[in-house]
Amino acid sequence: MLTMISAVLFFATTNVWNTNLIEFSSEWRHFQGIHHNETSNSTSQQHNASLQQLDEFTQHWPTLKQTLCPNQSPNAKTFQTLFELARMELNLPPGQIVTKHSGDIYAINKFYQFSPGGLSYLSNNKKSYMAYLRIFKAGNDQIRGNLLAQLNSAAGGTVWDKNTLHELITTIPSSVSTNETCIITVVRDPITHFLSAYNEIEWRHEDRIRGQTLDSTYIPKYRLLQNGTQERYIKFVQDFIQGPSSNGIYRNKPRGIEEITHVFSMVGPLYEMDRLRKKEQGQGTGGMPRLTAYMPNMTNLDDAFPQFLHSNCRLPKEVTTFTKKITHGSQGDEFNFYKIAKKVWKEAQYIQTTGLDKDERSNSTSSFDISRALCAIHAMDYACYDDILVPKFCQRVYIQDHFRERLYDATDNSAIS
Numbered sequence: 230m231l232t233m234i235s236a237v238l239f240f241a242t243t244n245v246w247n248t249n250l251i252e253f254s255s256e257w258r259h260f261q262g263i264h265h266n267e268t269s270n271s272t273s274q275q276h277n278a279s280l281q282q283l284d285e286f287t288q289h290w291p292t293l294k295q296t297l298c299p300n301q302s303p304n305a306k307t308f309q310t311l312f313e314l315a316r317m318e319l320n321l322p323p324g325q326i327v328t329k330h331s332g333d334i335y336a337i338n339k340f341y342q343f344s345p346g347g348l349s350y351l352s353n354n355k356k357s358y359m360a361y362l363r364i365f366k367a368g369n370d371q372i373r374g375n376l377l378a379q380l381n382s383a384a385g386g387t388v389w390d391k392n393t394l395h396e397l398i399t400t401i402p403s404s405v406s407t408n409e410t411c412i413i414t415v416v417r418d419p420i421t422h423f424l425s426a427y428n429e430i431e432w433r434h435e436d437r438i439r440g441q442t443l444d445s446t447y448i449p450k451y452r453l454l455q456n457g458t459q460e461r462y463i464k465f466v467q468d469f470i471q472g473p474s475s476n477g478i479y480r481n482k483p484r485g486i487e488e489i490t491h492v493f494s495m496v497g498p499l500y501e502m503d504r505l506r507k508k509e510q511g512q513g514t515g516g517m518p519r520l521t522a523y524m525p526n527m528t529n530l531d532d533a534f535p536q537f538l539h540s541n542c543r544l545p546k547e548v549t550t551f552t553k554k555i556t557h558g559s560q561g562d563e564f565n566f567y568k569i570a571k572k573v574w575k576e577a578q579y580i581q582t583t584g585l586d587k588d589e590r591s592n593s594t595s596s597f598d599i600s601r602a603l604c605a606i607h608a609m610d611y612a613c614y615d616d617i618l619v620p621k622f623c624q625r626v627y628i629q630d631h632f633r634e635r636l637y638d639a640t641d642n643s644a645i646s
Contacts, residue, residue, distance in 0.1 A: 286624040293633060296640055297612035301520060302503040303496045307609065308341050309334065310639040314632055315470045315605035319598055325471065332474030340473070341609060343490050344394040344497040347414075348376055350544065351402065353385025357543040358405045360397055362414040362498040362520075365491045366426045368527045372415065372534060375551035383545035394501045398517070411542035412502075415524040415534065416495045418617055419610035420603055424574060426491035427465060428567035431456075432559035433488050449477040457565035459573055459596070466599040470606065494606075496613045525616040574600055578622045601626050 297307055309328075316326045328334060347363040361376060363369050373390075380388045391397040401410060416422075434452065451464035468476035469492070479489050499520065506517035522541045524534065531551035538544055562568055577600030604623035611619045619627070626632060 282621070282625055282628065285628040286619070289628055289633060290619070290624075293608075293627060293636065294612040294615060296636055297609050298496070298499075301499055301613055303341055303500045303609055303613060304640060305338070305341070305500070306640050307636055308338055310635055311606050311608060312337050312470060314635055315602035317631070318602040318605055318626070319467060319470060321471065328472060328475075330472055330475045332479070333472045336473040336479035339479075339493070340606070341494045342497055342500050343493045344501040345490065346391040346393045346397050347498075348373060348380075349389045349391070349397050349400045350380050351387045351400070351405070352543065352545075355402060355404050357409045357411070358401055359411045359413070359538070359542040359544060360401075362394065362397075362412065364414055364416060364495050364498065365493075366422055366429060367415050367417050367495065368530050368534070369415075370555045370557055371530060371551065374555045375531075375553045376548070378553060379547045379549070380545070383547040386545065394498055395505065398502070398505060401518070409543065410518045411521045412518050413522050413524075413538065413541055414498060414520065415527060415530075416610075416614050416617065417525075417527055418620075419495060419607035419614075420574060420600075420620065420623070421571075422495060422610075423492050423603060423607070424570040425567065426493075427462065427570050428562060429491045429557075429559050430488050431564065431566040435564070451478075457569055459569055462566070462570050462573060463595045463599055466603065467595075470599075470602050495610050499613055523614060523616070525614060574603075577601070578620070581622055581625065605632070 297304055312328075313326050328337075345363045345365060347361045349358065349360040351358050361372065363373065377388065377390065380386065389397065389400045391400070449465075449468065451461055451468055454461035454464055465478070469478050473479035473489070502517065502520065506519075509517050522537070524537050535549050535551065538548055559567075573596045576596045580597045600622065604620075604626040607623070608627060611617060611623070
């Protein structure tokens with residue numbers, strides 16, 4: 230009797246469980262359908278928006294690029310404007326968009342004009358000449374250390390290592406024809422260049438690492454915040470864009486200049502070559518060469534750079550794969566300065582990809598805004614070194630009507646519309 234009752238109960242329970250399972254499965258399939266449709270719709274909308282952005286960028290970028298850097302010559306009329314556009318991305322009050330501080334104006338011009346020289350080589354027969362233009366935080370230590378060693382070991386020839394481009398260019402002898410003169414450099418993505426350079430600046434400020442005594446007469450506000458924090462990095466970028474000199478980041482002293490120039494734009498050598506070329510033309514001498522070629526990234530630098538050299542310049546066989554490994558003290562990132570800067574940049578791209586509106590960003594707003602501001606001041610780099618892919622994040626900044634219109638006002642270029 231007990232067995233029969235148990236069997237009946239089991240059968241009833243099983244039927245109830247099966248019925249519930251069927252109902253649950255039906256509801257789950259219904260939910261999956263809704264979720265799939267919502268996900269598909271969201272993905273489709275994001276895809277369409279991405280295509281529309283690409284179309285707009287493809288349409289406007291060639292003209293904008295030509296306005297910013299015609300014939301690889303940085304347009305000085307846009308220097309201050311790019312920082313004004315960056316301040317707009319920071320949502321600063323209208324009265325703080327255009328700076329009247331002479332120190333800030335000077336510092337911003339230097340941001341795009343700075344050129345730290347480089348290495349040059351004249352062949353033994355004095356018929357071919359090569360100059361490598363140095364750019365900080367673009368493999369310079371590795372290139373300089375290996376290239377000096379290899380060129381000095383070559384039979385004959387003369388090697389120069391100069392701190393300014395003007396000094397470097399004056400090493401070109403009149404005996405070398407223009408087609409035997411090779412001017413090259415190495416660059417990288419402008420945003421990651423800035424992030425790496427920020428890490429360098431912070432590393433240089435650490436007394437116990439550098440063994441230096443800091444000038445405590447003025448400490449920028451960002452350095453009062455805790456090492457390796459997002460707040461400190463964001464404050465640095467905000468203050469640098471708002472007023473590099475008035476906020477004490479750019480200091481017109483040898484040591485202060487040495488530190489901050491690491492974050493400067495990579496177009497400085499192009500600007501200086503153009504300036505010297507115009508000066509020669511005014512004197513009726515002419516002959517200033519243009520940049521022959523550039524490497525747009527540092528991928529596999531030890532092998533790629535020597536191959537790049539030989540494909541563009543006439544150099545001795547001693548210039549070959551780099552074997553000398555040169556490390557920099559900042560590479561260890563002991564206080565997470567670089568890690569935090571990269572995190573902020575990645576976070577900003579995520580915010581744009583997910584389409585979060587301003588309220589949803591909450592504490593991430595600053596990450597988003599300062600990253601867009603960095604895009605604004607580096608539009609010049611992307612324009613001059615156009616083999617570097619412009620990130621989608623920055624494309625959205627550049628296609629804004631006011632971005633193009635403000636540059637139009639600065640350059641009187643009616644082609645921008």
